Amino acid sequence: MAEHENYDDFLDEFFRGSSTRTTRLSLPPSTEVPAHPSPHRSVPSSTNSSARSPPQHTSITSPYASAHPSSHRSVPSSTNSSAQSPPQHSSIFSPYASAHPSSHRSVPSSTNSSAQSPPQHSSIFSPYASAHPSSHRSVPSSTNSSARSPPQHTSITSPYASASPSAFSPAPPSRHHYHVPPSTGPSNNPFTHSSSRSPAHDSAVPSAYTSASPSASTPASTSAHHPAYSPTHNPFSNSSSYTWGNPTDSTQDYKPGRKKIRQNMSFLSKRRALPIWPYKSEIIRRIEQSQVVIIEGETGSGKSTQIPQWCLEVENVSKVVCSQPRRIAAISLANRVAHEMGVGVGDEVGYVVRFEHKSSLTTNLKYVTDGILVRQLMTDRSLEAYDVIIIDEVHERRLVTDILIGLIKQILPYRPELRIVIMSATLNKNKFSDFFENCGNLKIPGQIYPIEKIFSPAVIERAAFGEDDQKRYEKYVIQAINVVMEICIMERTQGDILVFVTGRDEIDYICEYLEDLCVTYKDSMGTIDIIPLYGELPYSSQQRIFAKAPKSFQGRISRKCIIATNIAETSITIEGIVFVIDSGKVKLSSVDQKCHMKSLLPVDISKSSAEQRAGRAGRTQPGKCYRLYSQDAYEAMANDTIPEIMRSDLTSVILQLKVMGIDLETFESIDQPNPDQRQLALERLIQLNALDPYHNVTEIGRQMARFPLDAEVSRMLVASKDYSCQNEILTLAAMLSGDRPGSVFVLVGKKKREKAMEARGQFAHPSGDHLTYINVFNHFKANGCREDWCFDKFLNFKILNEASTIHSQLEHIMIELNFLDHNSLRYSSPAKDSNILKAILTGNISQLAQRDPLQPHVGSRQQFITVLDNLKVTLHPSCTLSEYTQYELLCYSSCLKTNARKSYISTVSSINMEWYDEVAGTTGAPSLMKRRAERMHLLSFMTELELSQLFNDFNI
Numbered sequence: 001m002a003e004h005e006n007y008d009d010f011l012d013e014f015f016r017g018s019s020t021r022t023t024r025l026s027l028p029p030s031t032e033v034p035a036h037p038s039p040h041r042s043v044p045s046s047t048n049s050s051a052r053s054p055p056q057h058t059s060i061t062s063p064y065a066s067a068h069p070s071s072h073r074s075v076p077s078s079t080n081s082s083a084q085s086p087p088q089h090s091s092i093f094s095p096y097a098s099a100h101p102s103s104h105r106s107v108p109s110s111t112n113s114s115a116q117s118p119p120q121h122s123s124i125f126s127p128y129a130s131a132h133p134s135s136h137r138s139v140p141s142s143t144n145s146s147a148r149s150p151p152q153h154t155s156i157t158s159p160y161a162s163a164s165p166s167a168f169s170p171a172p173p174s175r176h177h178y179h180v181p182p183s184t185g186p187s188n189n190p191f192t193h194s195s196s197r198s199p200a201h202d203s204a205v206p207s208a209y210t211s212a213s214p215s216a217s218t219p220a221s222t223s224a225h226h227p228a229y230s231p232t233h234n235p236f237s238n239s240s241s242y243t244w245g246n247p248t249d250s251t252q253d254y255k256p257g258r259k260k261i262r263q264n265m266s267f268l269s270k271r272r273a274l275p276i277w278p279y280k281s282e283i284i285r286r287i288e289q290s291q292v293v294i295i296e297g298e299t300g301s302g303k304s305t306q307i308p309q310w311c312l313e314v315e316n317v318s319k320v321v322c323s324q325p326r327r328i329a330a331i332s333l334a335n336r337v338a339h340e341m342g343v344g345v346g347d348e349v350g351y352v353v354r355f356e357h358k359s360s361l362t363t364n365l366k367y368v369t370d371g372i373l374v375r376q377l378m379t380d381r382s383l384e385a386y387d388v389i390i391i392d393e394v395h396e397r398r399l400v401t402d403i404l405i406g407l408i409k410q411i412l413p414y415r416p417e418l419r420i421v422i423m424s425a426t427l428n429k430n431k432f433s434d435f436f437e438n439c440g441n442l443k444i445p446g447q448i449y450p451i452e453k454i455f456s457p458a459v460i461e462r463a464a465f466g467e468d469d470q471k472r473y474e475k476y477v478i479q480a481i482n483v484v485m486e487i488c489i490m491e492r493t494q495g496d497i498l499v500f501v502t503g504r505d506e507i508d509y510i511c512e513y514l515e516d517l518c519v520t521y522k523d524s525m526g527t528i529d530i531i532p533l534y535g536e537l538p539y540s541s542q543q544r545i546f547a548k549a550p551k552s553f554q555g556r557i558s559r560k561c562i563i564a565t566n567i568a569e570t571s572i573t574i575e576g577i578v579f580v581i582d583s584g585k586v587k588l589s590s591v592d593q594k595c596h597m598k599s600l601l602p603v604d605i606s607k608s609s610a611e612q613r614a615g616r617a618g619r620t621q622p623g624k625c626y627r628l629y630s631q632d633a634y635e636a637m638a639n640d641t642i643p644e645i646m647r648s649d650l651t652s653v654i655l656q657l658k659v660m661g662i663d664l665e666t667f668e669s670i671d672q673p674n675p676d677q678r679q680l681a682l683e684r685l686i687q688l689n690a691l692d693p694y695h696n697v698t699e700i701g702r703q704m705a706r707f708p709l710d711a712e713v714s715r716m717l718v719a720s721k722d723y724s725c726q727n728e729i730l731t732l733a734a735m736l737s738g739d740r741p742g743s744v745f746v747l748v749g750k751k752k753r754e755k756a757m758e759a760r761g762q763f764a765h766p767s768g769d770h771l772t773y774i775n776v777f778n779h780f781k782a783n784g785c786r787e788d789w790c791f792d793k794f795l796n797f798k799i800l801n802e803a804s805t806i807h808s809q810l811e812h813i814m815i816e817l818n819f820l821d822h823n824s825l826r827y828s829s830p831a832k833d834s835n836i837l838k839a840i841l842t843g844n845i846s847q848l849a850q851r852d853p854l855q856p857h858v859g860s861r862q863q864f865i866t867v868l869d870n871l872k873v874t875l876h877p878s879c880t881l882s883e884y885t886q887y888e889l890l891c892y893s894s895c896l897k898t899n900a901r902k903s904y905i906s907t908v909s910s911i912n913m914e915w916y917d918e919v920a921g922t923t924g925a926p927s928l929m930k931r932r933a934e935r936m937h938l939l940s941f942m943t944e945l946e947l948s949q950l951f952n953d954f955n956i
């Protein structure tokens with residue numbers, strides 16, 4: 001693999017290297033949309049194109065498809081990993097290997113290799129491996145090959161490795177390589193197991209890692225972990241602004257006068273063992289006494305599952321809502337609590353998240369996302385529907401959570417009986433206490449099970465990795481793979497693994513790599529179920545994380561291994577997770593203060609996030625958290641994540657607040673947004689006609705605010721009525737509501753690439769991505785929403801299926817707004833392409849780009865300049881448009897900076913210049929001439945020759 005700055009570069013090369021990428025065919029003009037596109041096929045004759053060989057396309061007569069030959073790109077997906085050749089790794093390096101004798105294993109040679117092909121490496125060193133005689137593993141020789149070729153390992157001699165040819169064979173490291181914690185001893189060894197102590201432990205081999213929890217291997221009794229029970233801790237001390245919870249006798253569950261709520265008796269003993277249980281009466285008392293109570297309790301102590309149930313016992317309380325930052329948490333908590341109460345989900349306990357709900361009139365305890373509660377506030381300004389509102393995981397400081405907290409503070413004087421509970425394991429107590437004056441504070445000590453935190457020693461920073469992978473991926477990605485291998489091969493403790501990395505690309509890569517390793521090392525690793533988890537996955541796929549690990553087989557431990565983004569960082573309990581591997585990184589989204597470019601760059605997590613990640617272990621049994629960074633790096637981390645309100649796009653939020661009659665300028669929030677960002681969002685809303693020049697909400701703005709979508713997408717929907725293309729824009733909105741609509745095209749390995757490109761060509765529309773997505777969706781529907789059809793067409797069934805669900809939800813709102821009637825979907829004639837593009841342009845009026853006049857060449861390096869902000873951007877590799885064509889004006893739905901040097905536009909369509917002025921006339925957007933003039937002013941440093949060239953280029 002050639003060098004790649006990152007995955008986007010890889011994609012870039014992937015597509016540009018394709019022979020189909022630049023080919024031009026003479027194509028039929030796009031046809032008008034039939035109600036049900038008929039899947040006729042015709043095979044266009046290939047034409048000769050410059051330098052590149054033409055693709056062999058088949059074409060489906062599609063409403064929008066005119067198989068633009070140069071537009072075939074696809075986006076990677078893990079789904080086809082089995083069809084791909086395994087990643088070519090040059091090193092497996094075991095950062096956590098230590099001298100655990102139980103890890104000494106010999107892998108049978110050719111006997112068991114019939115189904116596998118052997119690893120092609122001469123040696124794999126652990127940096128800590130030494131020539132422990134019993135640590136040698138003989139690697140199967142290459143007798144039989146399989147369909148999957150094994151990773152190609154080359155030998156990397158780690159500076160810290162001694163000459164051991166064994167893979168994953170740890171041995172006692174020499175002391176000076178490690179930071180030895182003061183209390184070094186057997187219990188500090190990350191591979192210590194109290195049940196089967198080994199001679200190595202007894203000889204007190206120093207641990208390679210700083211273990212933050214020396215007693216980690218000892219399952220603690222609950223009380224042992226409660227500072228309240230500790231003789232040195234005075235639970236009633238006033239030394240902090242917190243009041244420590246006052247544990248009460250847990251037998252006093254029900255006080256006279258308190259309601260008795262339903263409970264499933266089989267869960268009661270487990271619930272009583274939770275660290276929070278002794279504080280039940282105290283918590284209820286506080287909630288009765290104070291309007292706002294802030295509760296800090298360690299991860300897994302029982303806040304999210306127990307406190308909402310107890311709130312139902314509070315006098316005069318019948319309706320409780322508990323809001324969570326994420327859908328997955330809201331749904332899984334509702335399921336768990338319904339179980340604990342012995343009721344069905346959707347009966348007494350339910351949930352409501354965007355595009356999905358299970359609740360009824362009998363629901364008294366509802367788990368929702370923060371966004372749902374904010375939307376509810378738009379129609380029920382004082383949230384009369386609830387007696388207690390619990391806002392959980394406030395430490396995340398998401399934009400919507402901060403807005404929710406600000407809005408709720410406004411209600412308090414009008415509803416003195418309303419009770420608010422603010423919760424987290426790692427919140428900044430001072431900030432929240434200052435914001436809610438006169439609130440009650442409560443700190444609940446204790447974790448249910450201990451978590452051993454194991455820091456990576458600094459030497460890992462200097463470890464040797466395969467060059468290609470090192471360039472393409474951050475070191476932690478390789479380290480994470482190695483630690484997973486360590487655990488699978490050497491750990492004797494039964495338990496599943498949860499790995500935190502930053503994004504989908506890394507997750508796909510790790511999953512693919514591990515799958516290959518699992519085949520190669522099947523005999524030593526046992527059965528491993530590798531499960532990806534990220535936000536864009538449909539809910540049904542996300543649910544896989546809760547499935548049980550595969551059954552152990554022939555004495556080998558089987559595990560599930562979840563590779564996740566920070567979506568799994570808070571609130572959820574995944575049964576069986578014992579090992580957490582924390583990369584210490586997160587992709588944080590932010591928007592440029594001066595323009596609308598979003599960036600999604602990996603940065604260090606905060607200490608608070610690190611604790612939350614560790615807290616996913618130790619929930620159902622003792623756990624271990626391997627931190628792929630040193631203790632010094634941990635100490636250098638910020639305490640809290642920068643609040644989203646200070647770094648995010650505020651357009652949709654400002655509109656929602658405006659509709660509620662609230663100005664963000666005067667809105668009281670925990671942290672104030674940046675004034676530039678606020679200004680930028682207001683200008684955008686004016687350009688979208690959602691606000692008038694005096695910042696009053698227009699009728700269009702009100703209609704836009706009804707849709708739970710980004711402002712740009714909801715503006716398209718509103719405009720669709722003017723251009724008589726409601727059905728098409730409804731489809732597009734459904735497709736765009738996933739984070740990466742480009743992923744609908746599955747990326748496959750080299751062998752199938754031609755076929756995939758050909759399939760993609762059947763849907764490609766010459767105007768670009770927007771109409772291509774509509775086209776894909778229409779064909780999906782016309783073919784009965786079938787998974788096998790998607791498979792044949794290299795389309796992502798899950799994404800299309802989810803778009804189909806969202807389509808139905810949005811359709812309801814369209815009907816409510818009188819934008820559609822029930823019959824129009826069935827009987828309406830297809831809209832004209834030009835009308836659809838004008839509606840798209842209306843929503844993206846601020847998101848336009850033109851060819852860079854200073855770099856007029858076309859081709860893979862063709863650059864564009866955004867009209868509004870003069871930013872240099874290139875087409876994202878997932879785009880349908882060809883970079884070999886000169887386009888007059890492009891309209892894009894997303895502009896993203898993925899690394900320090902590269903900015904991409906994606907979901908892009910080509911737009912006629914005249915349409916701009918027509919659409920701008922109906923909106924508050926300045927004319928293109930004015931924008932150009934502004935830009936010319938900025939380019940005043942240009943020479944006369946360059947200027948005249950520019951004038952020529954743009955017909956000025």
Ligand SMILES: Nc1ncnc2c1ncn2[C@@H]1O[C@H](COP(=O)(O)OP(=O)(O)OP(=O)(O)O)[C@@H](O)[C@H]1O
Pocket residue numbers: 274297298299300301302303304305306336424425448570571572573574575615618619620
């Ligand atoms: N789905 C589940 N399966 C098994 N046990 C669970 C489940 N959900 C919760 N538990 C148990 O209940 C305990 C408390 O979970 P809960 O979510 O209430 O903790 P929490 O204090 O809110 O943690 P966090 O701050 O991490 O969200 C867990 O530690 C676990 O032991």
